[in-house]
Amino acid sequence: MSLVAVGTVAFDDIETPFGRAEKVIGGACTYIALAASCFVQPVRIVSVVGGDFPEETLELLKNRGVDLDGLQRRPGEKSFFWAGKYYRDLNTRDTLDTQLNVLADFDPVLPPAYREPEFLMLGNLTPMVQMRVLEQLERRPKLIAMDTMNFWMNTAMSDLLQVLKMVDVLTINDEEARQLSGEYSLVKAARVIHQMGPRFLIIKKGEHGALLFQGEEVFFAPALPLADVVDPTGAGDTFAGGFMGWLASTGDISMPNMRRAVVYGSAMASFCVEKFSVERLQEVTPEMIHIRIKQFADLVHFKL
Amino acid sequence: MSLVAVGTVAFDDIETPFGRAEKVIGGACTYIALAASCFVQPVRIVSVVGGDFPEETLELLKNRGVDLDGLQRRPGEKSFFWAGKYYRDLNTRDTLDTQLNVLADFDPVLPPAYREPEFLMLGNLTPMVQMRVLEQLERRPKLIAMDTMNFWMNTAMSDLLQVLKMVDVLTINDEEARQLSGEYSLVKAARVIHQMGPRFLIIKKGEHGALLFQGEEVFFAPALPLADVVDPTGAGDTFAGGFMGWLASTGDISMPNMRRAVVYGSAMASFCVEKFSVERLQEVTPEMIHIRIKQFADLVHFKL
Numbered sequence: 001m002s003l004v005a006v007g008t009v010a011f012d013d014i015e016t017p018f019g020r021a022e023k024v025i026g027g028a029c030t031y032i033a034l035a036a037s038c039f040v041q042p043v044r045i046v047s048v049v050g051g052d053f054p055e056e057t058l059e060l061l062k063n064r065g066v067d068l069d070g071l072q073r074r075p076g077e078k079s080f081f082w083a084g085k086y087y088r089d090l091n092t093r094d095t096l097d098t099q100l101n102v103l104a105d106f107d108p109v110l111p112p113a114y115r116e117p118e119f120l121m122l123g124n125l126t127p128m129v130q131m132r133v134l135e136q137l138e139r140r141p142k143l144i145a146m147d148t149m150n151f152w153m154n155t156a157m158s159d160l161l162q163v164l165k166m167v168d169v170l171t172i173n174d175e176e177a178r179q180l181s182g183e184y185s186l187v188k189a190a191r192v193i194h195q196m197g198p199r200f201l202i203i204k205k206g207e208h209g210a211l212l213f214q215g216e217e218v219f220f221a222p223a224l225p226l227a228d229v230v231d232p233t234g235a236g237d238t239f240a241g242g243f244m245g246w247l248a249s250t251g252d253i254s255m256p257n258m259r260r261a262v263v264y265g266s267a268m269a270s271f272c273v274e275k276f277s278v279e280r281l282q283e284v285t286p287e288m289i290h291i292r293i294k295q296f297a298d299l300v301h302f303k304l
Numbered sequence: 305m306s307l308v309a310v311g312t313v314a315f316d317d318i319e320t321p322f323g324r325a326e327k328v329i330g331g332a333c334t335y336i337a338l339a340a341s342c343f344v345q346p347v348r349i350v351s352v353v354g355g356d357f358p359e360e361t362l363e364l365l366k367n368r369g370v371d372l373d374g375l376q377r378r379p380g381e382k383s384f385f386w387a388g389k390y391y392r393d394l395n396t397r398d399t400l401d402t403q404l405n406v407l408a409d410f411d412p413v414l415p416p417a418y419r420e421p422e423f424l425m426l427g428n429l430t431p432m433v434q435m436r437v438l439e440q441l442e443r444r445p446k447l448i449a450m451d452t453m454n455f456w457m458n459t460a461m462s463d464l465l466q467v468l469k470m471v472d473v474l475t476i477n478d479e480e481a482r483q484l485s486g487e488y489s490l491v492k493a494a495r496v497i498h499q500m501g502p503r504f505l506i507i508k509k510g511e512h513g514a515l516l517f518q519g520e521e522v523f524f525a526p527a528l529p530l531a532d533v534v535d536p537t538g539a540g541d542t543f544a545g546g547f548m549g550w551l552a553s554t555g556d557i558s559m560p561n562m563r564r565a566v567v568y569g570s571a572m573a574s575f576c577v578e579k580f581s582v583e584r585l586q587e588v589t590p591e592m593i594h595i596r597i598k599q600f601a602d603l604v605h606f607k608l
Contacts, residue, residue, distance in 0.1 A: 256606070
């Protein structure tokens with residue numbers, strides 16, 4: 001089934017305890033698309049880049065089954081840029097620099113072929129931009145998922161609440177779930193957030209795994225314990241991409257399949273963090289995914 | 305099969321964001337014994353209390369199947385006392401007061417019936433005291449588990465390393481595993497700690513669950529997402545008690561049963577945190593455990 005993904009395509013400078021990477025490919029939409037395209041093709045992306053964005057990277061995305069018709073290019077301008085530094089635990093990071101550039105006045109335009117997707121992933125962006133995408137849809141998708149962050153809760157809460165009413169799945173981290181709901185317990189936070197609109201809530205806890213809530217039903221998928229985590233950038237977006245890619249490839253949004261989708265998302269995220277930028281995601285094959293999914297199954301397996 | 309548990313029996317003052325409890329029953333051995341006695345009886349405890357310790361609490365322990373023959377009583381002295389305050393996340397706490405009292409010169413003495421246990425749980429104590437218990441054994445138990453903490457790594461590392469050589473299972477939290485091994489990755493930490501002696505390593509991550517490592521095999525059990533967590537005191541000890549109680553009741557230390565034991569430990573810990581002190585543990589019935597184990601199974605269930 002068709003999948004549209006909206007978000008940033010960008011450059012990152014990344015520093016982790018294990019090394020540095022300068023002006024590497026980043027952006028939520030890039031990670032989402034590369035992960036999702038392992039399950040469903042084409043992945044139609046809605047984003048914007050400047051004239052500085054390398055043609056060969058766009059070729060690479062095309063070769064992985066990403067449809068670039070919704071990617072705006074602005075020759076005289078610069079792409080979105082983010083610089084961040086991770087600390088020893090890799091769960092905390094400082095943003096060192098953010099240059100919006102082409103993103104500052106980004107107005108997403110959906111090409112005709114994009115306006116009736118069955119699955120839509122709204123990557124982390126200004127809530128108003130996410131709304132602009134929803135306004136251009138000619139039919140309600142089977143499932144709309146969105147990501148957001150604490151920054152929008154602090155600066156654009158009423159817009160955010162408007163978008164939340166219109167989506168089915170919200171993916172946020174544990175601290176954001178607490179901030180959004182005003183509840184410390186994630187079980188209580190989920191109840192509050194369900195009331196805001198999303199009937200599915202995914203709380204991403206980084207190395208501590210992910211929780212899926214639907215009503216009073218809860219599913220938990222651990223993160224795979226890895227010997228070497230090199231760069232966590234994009235892990236959450238990769239998770240979302242794997243999750244939505246799996247759902248779009250099966251067309252099944254029942255809870256048993258949503259549980260499976262969370263595991264596929266976690267598996268994709270476990271690849272993402274093994275190398276800098278999108279390097280590892282480009283190497284992933286169906287067989288590698290298959291092996292990793294079995295590792296997830298074994299990790300939590302017990303018999304009563 | 306027989307189980308001996310060593311550790312503190314004490315008083316606690318506890319402050320959490322949800323309330324206060326003063327001079328309530330605490331101590332690692334108390335939690336271990338109450339949890340383990342849900343699976344195997346008697347649980348033979350080795351500990352020490354002062355004359356201030358209430359007779360009715362000792363009666364209560366007896367009624368739950370705890371054998372007090374190894375509990376020393378010192379009429380003119382005071383019991384071990386700990387006061388702590390938890391912060392909003394319940395994962396961090398400050399120790400406000402520690403009064404060793406009877407624990408200061410505690411020399412554990414194993415009654416004859418205690419000297420050939422099949423399962424032995426060494427609760428968190430001075431490594432030398434743990435060693436004194438091992439010296440009195442007349443036969444090597446089928447399985448020896450020990451708990452320890454960062455304090456002993458900072459103050460008695462060489463003693464600790466001696467004890468580690470003699471045990472099968474080590475239970476510590478994630479920060480302690482990192483400190484003990486010098487490795488940030490828990491996968492690498494496990495490899496280092498296996499070399500120190502314990503062939504099984506359990507890393508307790510509080511609300512983020514628990515990992516069991518044996519060689520390159522890893523099992524993960526999440527913590528049950530709870531709407532109300534009131535007091536995390538003793539959750540780690542309760543986990544250890546449930547874990548060892550299950551193993552002692554089945555006599556099976558194969559990895560499939562160790563996985564099951566981790567789930568039983570997690571289930572017992574999930575009860576512990578629902579009320580202050582040992583209050584909730586006293587209410588637990590086999591049926592309540594059964595229901596909770598099913599919740600754990602459902603929480604991680606997915607079908608490929």
